[in-house]
Amino acid sequence: MTDKTFEKVLIANRGEIAVRVMRACTDIGIETVAVYSEADRHGSHVRYADEAYNVGPARAADSYLDHEAIIDAAKRSGADAIHPGYGFLAENATFASKVEATEGVTWIGPSSDGMADLGEKTKARKIMDEADVPIVPGTTDPVDEPEEVEAFADEHGYPVAIKAEGGGGGRGMKVVHGPEAVEEELESAKREGEAYFDNDSVYLERYLETPRHVEVQILADHHGNVRHLGERDCSLQRRHQKVIEEAPSPALSDELREQIGEAARRGVSEAEYVNAGTVEFLVEEDPDRDPSEPLGPETNFYFLEVNTRIQVEHCVTEEITGIDIVKWQLRIAQGEQIDYDQADVEIDGHAIEFRINAENAAEEFAPATGGKLETYDPPGGIGVRVDDALRQGDDLVTDYDSMVAKLIVSGGDRTETIARARRALAEYEIDGIVTIIPFHRLMMDDDRFVDGTHTTKYLDEEIDRSRIEEAQAQWGRETATAETDEExxxxxxxxxxxxxxxxxxxxxxxxxxxxxxxxxxxxxRPERAGPGDDDSESATVSAEGETVTAEMQGTILEVNFEDGDEVAAGDVLCVLEAMKMENDVVAEYGGTIAQVAVSAGESVDMGDLLFVIE
Known part of the structure; x- marks a missing residue:
């Protein structure tokens, strides 16, 4: 590959990751171009960029996921490269190939072919198997019929994970605990794969009972150099979504750490992968392990997937290695060669990242449906880093994900890092919206987390939920403040x-x-109509009976009943996608459907009418 020098980079994303990439560009003298939807007119990533282009309405499919609109913005701005960040189009091989085919525009990431090979999980499993990387027992070809799932379960037992080939972060993954749920969960996984990743192919894996989620950061250049930057532990998750990540893992011995790191390097080398990526593994935790005794080299670990992009949690790796991963993405895309050997990568200290999400942990991490940052005062001091995009006075945009910021705390070791995190979290002041800061503060004194013996199932299946409710009551901030006179x-x-x-x-x-x-x-700047505004396009009640309304803003994926149908309490009336998760809207009582006010593909706001039940 011929070396080139970028003068202007378009960031095909929003929020804090867009700002993060822009900062890296600015550090090396590259101008930046933002794209934004109608919902993000006031976004900090728009304010930060040198230029900004409107690419469509709030709906992601019509803006941030619109291939032609993004490429057109790059052409019109004169950008000579596109960085996708994470999410949206970051792992879309079709989009990457279109960028590669655009004269004068470079794709900052792996090639579209490499992305297709490792982004589709069945292909990735074959590649890793050839590289002698341990893989979880599962299928290497797509699965279409419920009978195939049942046959796999007969051989390997329940539970079985049905996973979308293009999925990640728990999206497009369904866990089946018995034959009665196979058909429903298979269809749901295929639907999520199509909705989020434009790929409804799914595959199967044995679902591990006591897994830790450990991933390895990779950088690879066009000259055949592959380096790993150590591992991250992302085992603290709710509904397969990470909330706290740290590096290095508190559970691994040095011998096991070396095995996993080298396995990641072998797999990426076999795939001839280029640019930044993350190789994810499941490590079997020993439930009876003494916290002072890390998992040894005999521990089972299995390849999970490759994320062919930058990760949300890349920051903790940067803090313990001193390597700017985003800057290296830019350099590698320009044709530069990695100028350090694997032996030169040193792990210094410990780092923990907290996702500051606009969610109420006491209510099953329900996302906020709106609000304004009346107060926004992040912490500071030694060992404290905040990656964010919102500022005090900004409105919370709820059309996409719930992340407000990332708090990254580092120290000489894990004990110092946890102590520093307690201080930083207590200093973090946010008023006007609910956040999961109270939950994070609870975790810093949680025995399982502090001992480092938690698994990916801890939050969903084991923790005492009342403790989370108590933390929210103790440390939660009001979500509304008194009005003041404007001077x-x-x-x-x-x-x-x-x-x-x-x-x-x-x-x-x-x-x-x-x-x-x-x-x-x-x-x-337009004012967007809220659920109760006079110009809201929400349907009106035209039948008598009990109303069912949307509890959050989102998109209707499917409607399961028609006018006149009989329903029973507990029936799933429709499926509402919000914050990249499917949510079942369930009938609280039985009766007859008197009115269906929505259809599949329709966007709704909180409070909008969905059904009337007589």
């Missing part, structure tokens, strides 16, 4: 010329807001 009127305007975004902000002390009509080349 300063700030008039904010968004101006778009040929789709390119410019901002004008005016302050008038003691003035009153004024209204002005937008001209053909100037668009005033």
């Amino acid at each position: 300063v009127v700030q008039r904010q305007y968004t101006v778009e010329v040929d789709g390119k975004r410019f901002e004008v902000e005016l302050e008038d002390r003691g003035g009153v807001p004024i209204q002005r009509e937008p001209s053909s080349e100037q668009t005033q």
Whole structure:
């Protein structure tokens, strides 16, 4: 590959990861281009970038997932590379191939072929098997029929994991505990795969009972050099979604750590992979293990998947290695060669990352449905890093994911890091929205977490839920603050010329807001209608009976009943996708469907009418 120098990079993402990539670009003198949806007009990633382009409405499929709109923005801005961040199009091989085919634009990531090989889990399992990397017992070809799942269970036993080939982070994965649920869960996994990853192929794996989630960060260049940067432990998860990650793992002996790291290198080398990636493993925890005795080299570990992109939790690896992973993504894409050997990678100290999500942990981590950051005052001091995008006064955008920020704390060892984390979490002040900071504070004094003996099932199946409720009551902040008199009127305007975004902000002390009509080349920032606004497009009740409304903003994936159908308490009326998770809307009582107010594919806001039941 011929070396090149990027002058301008478009970041095909939003929020904190977009800002993170922009900062890396700025550090090495590269200009940045943001893209944004209608919902993100006020986003910090838009303010941070040198240029910004509107790529569509709030719905991700019509904006951040629109291949042509993103590539068109790159062309119009003169960007010579696209960085996808994580999520959205980051692991979409079709999009990567389109970028590769675009003259003058470089894809910052693995090749589309490499992404297809390792991004589809069945192909990845074959590659890893050839590289002598241990794999969980499972299928190497896609599964289509319930009978195939039942046959696999007859051989390996229940529970069985049905996993979308393009999935990750628990999305597109369903666990089947018995034959009665096979058909429903197979269809659900295929549907999530199609909805989130444009791929409804699924495969099967034996579901491990006491797994730890351990992953290895990889960097590989175009010159055949492959380096691993140590492992991360991501075992603290709820519904297969990570909430706290750390590096190195508190559970591994040095011998086991070396085995897993070298297995990751072998697998990536076999695949001829280039750029940053993460090789994920499941490690079987010993439930009777003494916390002072780490897992030894005889411990079973299995390849799980390769994430062909930067990870949310890459920050902890950066803190303990001193290596800027995003900057190396840029350098590798420019054709540069990794200039250090594997032996030069040194692990120094410990780091823990806390996902500061707008969720209520006491209510099954239910995502916030709106709000404004009335107070936003992140912590500081030695060993404290905050990756964020929102600022005080910003509205919470709920159209995508629930992450507000990432708090990364590091120290000389794990004990010091946990102590420092207690302090940093106590200093983190956020008012106006609910967050999981109280949950994180609880975990810093949780025996299982502090001992490092927790598994991926700890939060979902073992922890005493009342402790989380008590933490929320003790440390949770109010989500609404008293109104104050405005002494300063700030008039904010968004101006778009040929789709390119410019901002004008005016302050008038003691003035009153004024209204002005937008001209053909100037668009005033619109106010989005809420669930109770007069111009809301929510359906109205046209039948008598009990109403069923949406508990959160999202998209209807399927509707299971029609007018006149009989339903019983507990029946799933429809499936609502919100925050990248499927949520069943269940009938609380039996009766007859008198009105169906929504259809599959329709977006709804909190409080919108879904059904009327007589």
